[in-house]
Amino acid sequence: MGTLKASYSSSVELESWIKFNHINELEITGNGKFDGQGASTWACMPNCKATSSCTIYRPISIKLNYVTNSSVQGVSSIDSKMFHFHVNNCENVAFNNVTISAPEDSPNTYGIHIARSNTIKISSMQIGTGDECISIGPGSTNIKISGIACGPGHGISIGSLGNTLKK
Template sequence: MRKIEGGGTLDGQGASAWGQSQCATRPYTIGLSSIQSAIVHDIHSINSKMFHFDVYNCNNVTLSHVNIIAPSDSPNTDGIHISLSSNIRVFDSNIGTGDDCISIFAGSQNVNISGVTCGPGHGISIGSLGNKPNEVVKDVHVKNCTLIATQNGMRIKTWASSNVGEATSISFEDIIMDKVNNPIIIDQHYCPSHTCSFQKSLVQIKDVTFNNIRGTSNSLVAVNFNCSSSLPCQKINLNDIKLINDNNAKPTIASCANAIGHATGIELPPSCLKPALES
């Protein structure tokens, strides 16, 4: 079992590189590649030039009690980026950065995240998927996390014009949102450059559960399911959702496009999911 531990701080001195093009290749602070069984704990990482921790093609890796800090405007400084990896655990950590606090990318499965406080940042994200053929993420479980003033809360994203792929068996449970812009979001028209062709996404999103999600939304649309018209989101489950408008001026709303599922328990905002057709 490999270990990276201690109470020290790794300073990536990222300010010297953040002004470069976002397409420029920049170093990660810690890269874990093709590792079988490892533990990372009690590590502090600040101001990475790009990802703070990159977990690539690994199996059985645990990250705990890591503290990650970068300015909210620092580009591509994901806290923990996971790709092509399985049996990954992240717990009891604080992440504030300029991009996703945790990003779960293609080829990842059996990922468990708990006890993470995120903010600032872009939230906890699955994707983006569909840039290459057959990109799949499955068995991801996020529980008992808090997001503070982040751009997004729990997000699944696929490219606006995508290849075939899948995101399935995903759950977000016992999540607190504090002034989050997009607390619950599925975006199958993701295109940060705004130059995509916007063809229909071919990534199938299914079996996704949001359970006991509570707190405040900075936007009126607290639940946004913008799914593909060619492959609608299937089996989306909402249970006990209570997201109120931060300024209390208007009630929050839900927006659904091509999203099939059901809601139970508290529905704030009221669910807009389309029920599945009876067979």
């Protein structure tokens, strides 16, 4: 019911702030907020890309990795440093009535990124980000999206679908 805040620091080297790994029947529910405190990194991004000594780390807020038969409902994710949710190698996961928000000028703050996952349902959500609201990456099948209000953001994208195929 409260607000869980990520470290404001951009010097903590993490792939993700919160990671659920190899879990069956995970339920993330309630009306609380996950605050990624992304503003600490957004302004630095253009300069960081130009230097090889960049020490700005941008963790994903919540990563679901090998999660099955699970749901995320009613929570909010705000101001992620990078992706709000990354769904990777998951099966049968439902997102319902989740709010995702970051300013329009926040770089790479995807709402939900899906990769190598099957049977993902996303419904009744408000998503506003500085990049894609939802992106579907390689190896993803049976993705159902309905009742999404997207903006600001670049909408729903499907990309790199053949990226993992050998030629």
